[in-house]
Amino acid sequence: EAGVTQFPSHSVIEKGQTVTLRCDPISGHDNLYWYRRVMGKEIKFLLHFVKESKQDESGMPNNRFLAERTGGTYSTLKVQPAELEDSGVYFCASSQWGEANEKLFFGSGTQLSVL
Amino acid sequence: KNEVEQSPQNLTAQEGEFITINCSYSVGISALHWLQQHPGGGIVSLFMLSSGKKKHGRLIATINIQEKHSSLHITASHPRDSAVYICAVSSGGSQGNLIFGKGTKLSVKP
Numbered sequence: 001e002a003g004v005t006q007f008p009s010h011s012v013i014e015k016g017q018t019v020t021l022r023c024d025p026i027s028g029h030d031n032l033y034w035y036r037r038v039m040g041k042e043i044k045f046l047l048h049f050v051k052e053s054k055q056d057e058s059g060m061p062n063n064r065f066l067a068e069r070t071g072g073t074y075s076t077l078k079v080q081p082a083e084l085e086d087s088g089v090y091f092c093a094s095s096q097w098g099e100a101n102e103k104l105f106f107g108s109g110t111q112l113s114v115l
Numbered sequence: 116k117n118e119v120e121q122s123p124q125n126l127t128a129q130e131g132e133f134i135t136i137n138c139s140y141s142v143g144i145s146a147l148h149w150l151q152q153h154p155g156g157g158i159v160s161l162f163m164l165s166s167g168k169k170k171h172g173r174l175i176a177t178i179n180i181q182e183k184h185s186s187l188h189i190t191a192s193h194p195r196d197s198a199v200y201i202c203a204v205s206s207g208g209s210q211g212n213l214i215f216g217k218g219t220k221l222s223v224k225p
Contacts, residue, residue, distance in 0.1 A: 003157075004157075031209070031210075031211060033209075033211040033212075035213075035215075041217075042117065042119075042216060042217045042218070043203075043213075043215040044215070045211070045212050045214075048208075048209050048211055048212060055209060056208050056209055056212055058208070058212070091157075091158060093158075093211060095210070095211060103160055103163060104148070104160045104163075104210075104211055105160070106157050106158035106159065106160070107157055108156060108157035109157060109158075
């Protein structure tokens with residue numbers, strides 16, 4: 001069974017450009033989460049999808065970030081326009097809905113560098 | 116002050132040693148997660164617990180809800196245990212809406 005996959009693994013862009021990160025969760029997982037770690041800081045929660053619906057987007061930093069999960073399968077996180085402080089590692093995780101012990105499965109992350 | 120504090124930040128041990136990593140939190144939680152991240156790799160969920168103790172192989176996780184404290188123990192440590200260990204808590208909202216600690220970097224020398 002394939003795990004959670006993220007693409008690209010690395011992205012280097014210039015300030016003001018647009019970048020789109022993709023996350024493919026484990027097949028059948030309704031929950032999908034995005035997280036971010038900026039250098040030197042702890043990982044922070046960004047948002048949570050249940051299928052195609054945004055359940056909780058309390059961690060999204062500002063309106064330059066747009067997350068979608070059309071069809072309830074893979075998700076994209078778009079940053080437009082990117083700023084220097086957006087640099088960091090973006091992680092995605094998925095889990096099955098409704099399990100009492102909801103184990104999270106993480107991807108390897110996308111390293112984003114905004115120059 | 117972070118809502119989730121881990122200690123120590125860095126830990127070097129000799130192969131075979133018993134290792135303890137601590138996590139204290141200041142918020143009410145529904146669950147606590149211990150995660151492992153190898154250099155250049157993704158994050159792996161080791162444990163999710165809301166009370167008591169869990170064991171998996173050489174790893175043991177305990178939690179004391181009254182004291183708002185959890186520990187991760189590694190028995191008979193091995194160089195392959197070298198990784199960053201991260202404590203994270205679910206505090207309201209969904210299980211995956213986590214507050215993370217900064218992590219403990221463990222290096223086990225042969």
